[in-house]
Amino acid sequence: MEHMVHGFGGFKFRVLFYRHGYAIHYAEHVVDPRDGREKLVMADPHNRFSVVIYDVIKGAVEEELTVPGKTIPNPHTAHLLLDNIPAIGGKAGDILCTDRESRWVLIDRDEKRVKWSLSLEDAEWPQDIVPVEEGFIISDYGSGGSGGFVRKVSFDGAIKWSLPIGNAAKISKIFGATASGIHSNSFGGDYIVTQNSDIGSVYEIDENGRVVWRCPKGYGEANSIWLYKPHSAFRLGLAEAGGNLTVVGLEAGGGVIAIDYNCRPRWGIASTYSHIPTLHYRPSTYGLFETTHVFPTLWGTIGAVDWRGYAGSAVIEVLEFPRKPLTWILALGIDPGNGMWLDPPLEILDRESVAMDIVNDGETQVRWGLYVTRQPALIELKHRVRWQLYSSGISDPGSVQSIELDNRRRMFTFARLRAEKVGSGRSSITIFVVWL
The missing domain is CATH 2.60.120.380 (Jelly Rolls)
Structure with a gap:
């Protein structure tokens, strides 16, 4: 485990992973079902085109699996299977991700080969795939400013429902609920999806493909927030009465911000955004450049991926947020x-x-x-x-x-x-x- 701690104007973070030449875009912190150890499962879609499995305690890269193809930058996400999926031959510990030939794939971790794949005719840039009981929730980014969707598909690829969302990026599953049913971190939905556009949206979607909550809201409504190129989000907290937060990672200028049910920011870091005279990302004054991912750690803290390295991106754990205007x-x-x-x-x-x-x-x-x-x-x-x-x-x-x-x-x-x-x-x- 790396121990470099950095601080900028009250923002403190620990570097969990950084290697020269690794352009990590996504990370998840999980317990590997094969050995019971904590792992960072990471995706590099731009330099190494691979899935990287990193032992957090040992501080060592354990495995690296290059995805097939040469057409598009992928994988943008990678998920370690925590349970078997018999319908597609998936074993706990295998990898679900996207490849460079516009497919969603399952990679056998032992044999380093694709043993299941899904192709859709209108898919242009597959982004994410999340297993659910009857199949998967998938996202496609689209291409050239058009297309893009979130869908529920069965294991054989049959489409259960489809929601058109241009620049649909990462998906996170809403997990939290108590056995009593009193505490839940859902606002009525089951998945959070981000839209990676200039002023993008964060959607909460239920099992039937209905949008039950979103930020920002539309014209003519009260309480909103403009999110600059949001690339990922997850729900934080297990409070009653809707008192939880949605943590969003902002690509444009770098940022991690927590917003409440009413789309009001409670704490975090966010830059401003301008196309005058032309578009340039303005890095924050807190050491963030382009935050492509946020995720919950197994320690109850917030993790993030930011392109702040000399020749690569860094996976960090946030230790302290500054008090700043929002x-x-x-x-x-x-x-x-x-x-x-x-x-x-x-x-x-x-x-x-x-x-x-x-x-x-x-x-x-x-x-x-x-x-x-x-x-x-x-x-x-x-x-x-x-x-x-x-x-x-x-x-x-x-x-x-x-x-x-x-x-x-x-x-x-x-x-x-x-x-x-x-x-x-x-x-x-x-x-x-x-x-x-």
Whole structure:
């Protein structure tokens, strides 16, 4: 196990794996069913075109399996089978991954050969494959800005359902639930899929292929976040009442960010993103360059893969996140009509400051008011909630108004914004938030 610890501006991480020339893009931390030892199972789709199995405790590469083909960069993911899959001849310890000939494959770990494969006519760049009871959940990235999907297929390749998602990347299975059924980290779905586009999405999908939760949300909705080239995500926590987080890895500029059910960032690192004058990734000030993967470790911590090495990428374990400003969107093109609260209220007791830009893209004025309270619990059925006006104004069409709430003395517990249309005509407001 490697022990190099790095720190940048309050962000600390330990290097789990780095080797000159290894362009690791994916990693999972598992117990090998063949010997009971902790392994990193990693995929290098750009340099070595291989699956790398690394003994974490010994600190040694145990095996490396090169995937067949010469057409596309793969494997982008690799999974160690933890159980047998008799329907395809899979044995615990074999490797499920994608190859360079647009196939999803099972590699016999002992004989180093493909013993099962799946090809689909419309597949252009297979990305991931996750075993389920009746078959697999698979993803395809598409090519040239078109195509891309997430599908459930049976072991013989029959399509059970298909969801078109351009640039569909990595899939993670939602595992967590207690035997009592009270605690679960699902928001109603079974799989998390990322869309690796400029402002990409994270989808939670159920067994029937329905999207039950997503971030960012669409135009005309409240509470959202822009994710810059997200390449992977997983669900963290086992809290009740939807109190869990989705950890997302951001390729553009590097980043690891945890967002809640309402798509609001709680902690993490994220850069800004710009195409002016042209697209360039701007690495974060915390030592991350391009984060292609995030994953849960067996130790209950967060692992990540970032292209920060001199001649390769590094697999890291995050030890400490800095306290830094994070951006999100309270409203995106919303028509407030005769008046609406942009709920849920913002929890700000632990925030030093909250800054907002109110952008009026409509044809009429919008009146807004920012309210605060020191009340620690908002339970209206038991205690009347008392709000006091902190700031207010009228936003003209085409204008941008800024509000800053100073909470460095931790004097307020919640903030809440109300907006209403003034006059006739189409109204539309967008509210960008930066909080620290």
